[in-house]
Amino acid sequence: MAQTLAHSVTEVHGETAHHHELSFFRKYIWSEDHKTIALQYLFASLFFLMVGGLLALGVRYQLAFPGTPVPVIGKLLPRWLVTDAGAIQPGGYNALFTMHATVMVFLVVMPLLVGVFGNFLIPLKIGAGDMAFPFFNALSFWLFLLSGFILLASFFTPTGFPAAGWTSYAPLSSHASYNGTQAGQSLWCVGLFVNGLASIAGAMNYITTVINMRAPGMKMFRLPLAVWALLVTAFLLLLAVPVLSAAAAMLFFDLNFGTSFFSASNYGQPLLWQHLFWFFGHPEVYILILPAMGLTSEILPVFSRKPIFGYKAMVFAMVAIGVLGFIVWGHHMFVSGMNLMLSAVFSFSTMVIAVPSAIKTFNWLGTVWRGSIRFTTPMCFALGFVSMFVIGGLSGIFMASTPVDLFIHHTYFVVAHIHYVLFGGSLFAIFGAIYFWFPKMFGRMTNEFWGKVHFFLTLTFFNLTFFPMHNLGLNGMMRRIADPTQYDHLRSQQPINVLITLSAFGLGLSTIVFFINFFYSIFKGPKAPRNPWNSTTLEWTVPSPPGHGNFDVTPTVYHGPYEYSVPGMEQDFLPQNQPVPEAARLMPH
Amino acid sequence: MQATAALTVDHLPPQPPPNVIRFGMLTFLASEAMLFGGLIGGYIVLRSGAGPGWQMPEALKNPTTMAQTFVATIMLLSSSFTLHFSEVRILRGQRGGRLLLLLTLVLGGCFLANQAHEWFSLYHEGFWFNTAGIMGSSFFVLTGFHGMHVFIGALLLLAALVRTALGLITPERHAFLDCSSLYWHFVDIVWIFLFTILYIL
Numbered sequence: 001m002a003q004t005l006a007h008s009v010t011e012v013h014g015e016t017a018h019h020h021e022l023s024f025f026r027k028y029i030w031s032e033d034h035k036t037i038a039l040q041y042l043f044a045s046l047f048f049l050m051v052g053g054l055l056a057l058g059v060r061y062q063l064a065f066p067g068t069p070v071p072v073i074g075k076l077l078p079r080w081l082v083t084d085a086g087a088i089q090p091g092g093y094n095a096l097f098t099m100h101a102t103v104m105v106f107l108v109v110m111p112l113l114v115g116v117f118g119n120f121l122i123p124l125k126i127g128a129g130d131m132a133f134p135f136f137n138a139l140s141f142w143l144f145l146l147s148g149f150i151l152l153a154s155f156f157t158p159t160g161f162p163a164a165g166w167t168s169y170a171p172l173s174s175h176a177s178y179n180g181t182q183a184g185q186s187l188w189c190v191g192l193f194v195n196g197l198a199s200i201a202g203a204m205n206y207i208t209t210v211i212n213m214r215a216p217g218m219k220m221f222r223l224p225l226a227v228w229a230l231l232v233t234a235f236l237l238l239l240a241v242p243v244l245s246a247a248a249a250m251l252f253f254d255l256n257f258g259t260s261f262f263s264a265s266n267y268g269q270p271l272l273w274q275h276l277f278w279f280f281g282h283p284e285v286y287i288l289i290l291p292a293m294g295l296t297s298e299i300l301p302v303f304s305r306k307p308i309f310g311y312k313a314m315v316f317a318m319v320a321i322g323v324l325g326f327i328v329w330g331h332h333m334f335v336s337g338m339n340l341m342l343s344a345v346f347s348f349s350t351m352v353i354a355v356p357s358a359i360k361t362f363n364w365l366g367t368v369w370r371g372s373i374r375f376t377t378p379m380c381f382a383l384g385f386v387s388m389f390v391i392g393g394l395s396g397i398f399m400a401s402t403p404v405d406l407f408i409h410h411t412y413f414v415v416a417h418i419h420y421v422l423f424g425g426s427l428f429a430i431f432g433a434i435y436f437w438f439p440k441m442f443g444r445m446t447n448e449f450w451g452k453v454h455f456f457l458t459l460t461f462f463n464l465t466f467f468p469m470h471n472l473g474l475n476g477m478m479r480r481i482a483d484p485t486q487y488d489h490l491r492s493q494q495p496i497n498v499l500i501t502l503s504a505f506g507l508g509l510s511t512i513v514f515f516i517n518f519f520y521s522i523f524k525g526p527k528a529p530r531n532p533w534n535s536t537t538l539e540w541t542v543p544s545p546p547g548h549g550n551f552d553v554t555p556t557v558y559h560g561p562y563e564y565s566v567p568g569m570e571q572d573f574l575p576q577n578q579p580v581p582e583a584a585r586l587m588p589h
Numbered sequence: 590m591q592a593t594a595a596l597t598v599d600h601l602p603p604q605p606p607p608n609v610i611r612f613g614m615l616t617f618l619a620s621e622a623m624l625f626g627g628l629i630g631g632y633i634v635l636r637s638g639a640g641p642g643w644q645m646p647e648a649l650k651n652p653t654t655m656a657q658t659f660v661a662t663i664m665l666l667s668s669s670f671t672l673h674f675s676e677v678r679i680l681r682g683q684r685g686g687r688l689l690l691l692l693t694l695v696l697g698g699c700f701l702a703n704q705a706h707e708w709f710s711l712y713h714e715g716f717w718f719n720t721a722g723i724m725g726s727s728f729f730v731l732t733g734f735h736g737m738h739v740f741i742g743a744l745l746l747l748a749a750l751v752r753t754a755l756g757l758i759t760p761e762r763h764a765f766l767d768c769s770s771l772y773w774h775f776v777d778i779v780w781i782f783l784f785t786i787l788y789i790l
Contacts, residue, residue: 132610132613133613203616203620204613204617212605212608212612238616238619238620242621243623246628246631247627249730250628250631253730257718259718259729259730260726261726261727266722266726267642267643267723276627276631
């Protein structure tokens, strides 16, 4: 009897908890609400997006106008970056592209996909009140922010940013006398270690939440594809990131304490760094694209008013990509001196990944095929994602093939490929997802016209920036050279470099359109209803923005997530928490 | 007495069910396993590539050190058993659970003490991470990472002991003890691998 009473008291306590007025600190700083944490991630990573973008513009300025002083801010920059006249130094150029990539991978795309949408969508889409471990969720965000500041802190050291590339290949990275940036490179190791802790805390939370905390009726095969994508991603994070942590620790010891893991002079192996880094690095590539695929798979059916084509095939394709992602890392090392037989194996396993990726692409096309398409801003970005991802995926097949890769590996072709996947792929999907879930996050709509302007400017300038890089690469322009004009065969290519740089600045300006629309809409956008897009998944059944605890009553789920235009029904969508009417004829789930 | 304990527990914030917390801990340990997987994988690659550069120091070869480390290994492994029986007793509300938990801590402490002693004597022999080539680097980083984990595990068990004494861990509410003990068992299993590759092979 006493036990029953105690139990019911706890329940009442749990339900009324959201009426408690939380202190400012608990509400906005150390918040354990997954929605607030998602917004913290959003603002932090948009800040880092601006930082990473500015670094990219620095890189582009140097490549188009090598040796000329940077206008306006040139003289203000520290001496490790620019000469006395204010022109970017070769070493400073290395620092710029190193930090551009590090920031974009670890502080922008990863937190935007996993931190923002993982946090915001998982509990709402599975019908849970919050994550399984809210404390570790909050801890994860603050560790992430700390790691960002650790990485950027190297700006203020006398030798500046690390400059060994985002891959930090040993022995360049492991000997201070080679890289000349001991402080920066050490901070890089520490920053990535802390960033890894944040990722692991997040991944542990996501997996536990999805497996254990789904609402009644939410079977695994009724999960929205975004949740599946984030679940697979969480497994990749959980198993790949600690290997980078181990490698970063070893690099840190080599650099500062005189161990010899990566130094050939003491029987260490420089190549071991590449193996450890890419054992993490290749799953990382899928960490950066799988959630984007999941988010796109949410947007396309809504604006095609059709069920997703081949739900289970989509799920199995993502699981296959996740598993295969662990056995292809060697394809980054074809030119590092590898046994030919082994290189053939890696080549084969890499090409096998094209199969599940193609399954996904064809299924997206199948979803849109003969749908009644609404060209909203999120839909434009989702279609942009599919198109750009196809270009990036196809150029990936060139590099999977060892004989071709030997010629293009250290050229701008690789730079074009990575940006088609990471910007044209991930970042397009992220923009689409921000426009799509903005009403749910902030309770207001974004401006449709300026969203379209943002989309078309981005699409145009993105392709003008990155497509010519394919040509530059095939014409022999190497990666990571500070001054292309010093080579005879590249001097004739210089106009392409200038075009790319001008387009890159255009791309930067188009992002300003996004930021203005974003911040204006937070305060002045029209109020959003619960379900502005007539969507079926659970997050659209609660108010915009949802209250603390998400659902007043735990929802019951009756069918799969993509029931649009169901035959025999008047309304063209059937939310997951509504029972299936007699007349409706659903696809079996 | 019973009532007071129940009252203390009821005033704590609600937790997810114990099996969910346990599940979360297991995912975390999978991640830890990959951390050691990376380190051990690196070790195997380095060792097989080093050839003549792989030089075992005298201190690790001599029978006394081997015997001491062997005893320490036995102590660490038996601490898993004392921990298990301590957990069983605490969860059943039987006497002696706390004593066994204390015994576990003592055994873990002995292991750490032996490791500190071993590092000390290696240092005096001139075998240190930055002087003994790749063998030295690998030995100290692997044992160092593991030792740090044993230390954290011991802190967790100490916290569990204090919480048990305060009545915060009861047969109904024992997630903290569960997780600490999973962590401890994991650290023990890792040591079996490390002992094999560092001392035996």
